[in-house]
Amino acid sequence: MLKIKNLQAKVDDKEILKGIDLEIKAGEIHAIMGPNGSGKSTLASVLAGNPGFEITGGEALFEGKDLLDLAPEERAREGLFLAFQYPVEIPGVSNMTFLKTALEEIRTHKGLPPLSAKEFMQLLKQKQELVELKTSLVNRSVNEGFSGGEKKRNEILQLAMLEPKLAILDETDSGLDIDALRVVAAGVNKLRSEQNAFLVITHYQRLLDYIVPDVVHILFEGRIVKSGSKDLALQLEEKGYDWLREEVVGG
């Protein structure tokens, strides 16, 4: 589904991604861990097409298409979804209007007719239950005045509504209370299938107890320095990143 080769990117002349290789197949869940500032969000942003970053080398194929060649909205319509680490507020635009607009764009791209108002409301209700998001939040402006945890849940509601092929969750677990964490994880588990895939960025092994990854990668100073099974996450939890630093610098 996603094939990244030697991907490099910079911002303001600062090299951040220094050659990433990663392959994700349909049905898989991959986790990325790594210290603050190692480039995890940058990787997510670059994949989603954030114009603030400059690609300086490498390639990324999504379902066989050259991802880097597509505009951000085209990537989204092709089925790439990013749950943001810091979702932005859009004052005055109701969550509902926003979701409806987004869904319509994506359905149009798939050659599907727009949903009627009634169908849309039904779908929304169903997905809302999945993430246990209060109706009052759905009626408010996009993320405006939402608490940190509410914003994260709202990201998952969008994920549930838009049903992407590949979802990148950038620290969706941070800021969630224990119950919310379970709800979000359960939501993701319900949404996962043999046709889609997830890339989960997190600092905490705890999330991976709920969303069990097939592969765990460690991103360190702009490179994936280690990949392994979910035990790698346990190891990190125990030892921190220092041993890695030594290993990388030493090697």
Next chain:
Amino acid sequence: MSKDEHLLSTLATNEYDYGFTTNIEMELAPKGLNEDTIRYISEKKNEPEWMLEWRLKAFKHFLQMSMPDWQNFPMPEIDFQGISYFAAPKKNQLKSLDEVDPELLDTFNKLGIPLEEQKLLSGVAVDAVFDSVSVATTFREKLAEQGIIFCSFGEAVQNHPELVKKYLGTVVPQTDNVFAALNAAVFSDGSFAYIPKGVRCPMELSTYFRINSQNTGQFERTLLVADEGSYVSYLEGCTAPMRDENQLHAAVVELIALDNAEIKYSTVQNWYPGDKEGKGGIYNFVTKRGICKGKNSKISWTQVETGSAITWKYPSVILKGDNSVGEFYSVALTRNKQLADTGTKMIHLGKNTRSRIISKGISAGNSHNSYRGQVSIHASAPGSRNFTQCDSLLIGDRCGAHTFPYIENRNSSSVIEHEATTSKIAEDQIFYLNQRGIDTEKAVALIVNGYASEVLNKLPMEFAVEARKLLAVSLDGSVG
């Protein structure tokens, strides 16, 4: 392409949806402005002597007055002699819709105002002014059952002279400004409504203005009187064909609310704005004012301004009655080389009067958008309050937003609050929407609509939908 350029290129320059002309036989006054022009208009309209006298008096004032010089743009040269002051579709004296020229009806259909259909379905009573004359007023009989008068200004002069005489020029005096004086001298038609005591007008009253002919100006006058305890909601919309030369629109609107009456006046102004080089477009110099004459009365202006090469208008409220309320909600969008200098005046004269001003300016392209507002609380108005929120949104870095608040409080028990912000559409908002499959054009339209929603929500439902579409289309690179 830099991010800014990218953004800009997506909302440069749409075409204008309403730029067609109607081929219809017109009766035009010869170009030029003198006493004979005024006599010609008055005669065409078969006016009584008092009306002609009133016009001639205004013309004398006009000749003495000079152009305003305080607005935030250079005043264009206006050749008052190069304009024809009266234009009417030839078939006239219409008794019903059936007599309206089919081509004209077709025009209104293109504008999205199917009179026939509206008559049957929508419950909106429409008066449509085409160039200088009012061509159809729907729903008249139904309104008349409740004593509501809704007709063209010309008809009001003929059939309700006592009301017209009593109120005409009482809110906007002939000498108010040069355009008001000009309008008083040459006004061609417009709308008139009177809501009797205690009547809640059962439908939106609505007027659509359309300039069609070349080298004409439009000078309509609207007079609305809400008698004690009555309520009316009024909507005005306007469009014009695309023409290379500028055309002048100098209207006057007067609102009078007596004790416990409420008037809600909404405008969606979409006159032709000129092309992207700034060629052509309507010069919109308009004087709109209401007086809350009676106690506990309320006047609320809501405007969505997207058109005109130049907009110069300040819908205002004189809060004379004790406990009266004045409101001004405005969205003004300028792009290309459009210039807007718009805002309001709230003049507090009565006790415990309250006013609220919400202004949302949006500037794109090379345009300049100014808010100019005056809040004046007189010594006679203890316990009064004003709240002003004045926001500007900039799209790109070649446009300008300006704020000119004038505040005057002569009363220690009264309070004036003023808040102002200037912002840009954030890149991360655009990217967020892009990431959900929404392209940049739509994203900007969505963000702008959100930004303006506090004002748009004040519009009557169906018009709010139209206004949202209009804002989106005005920002669109391609017209849908």
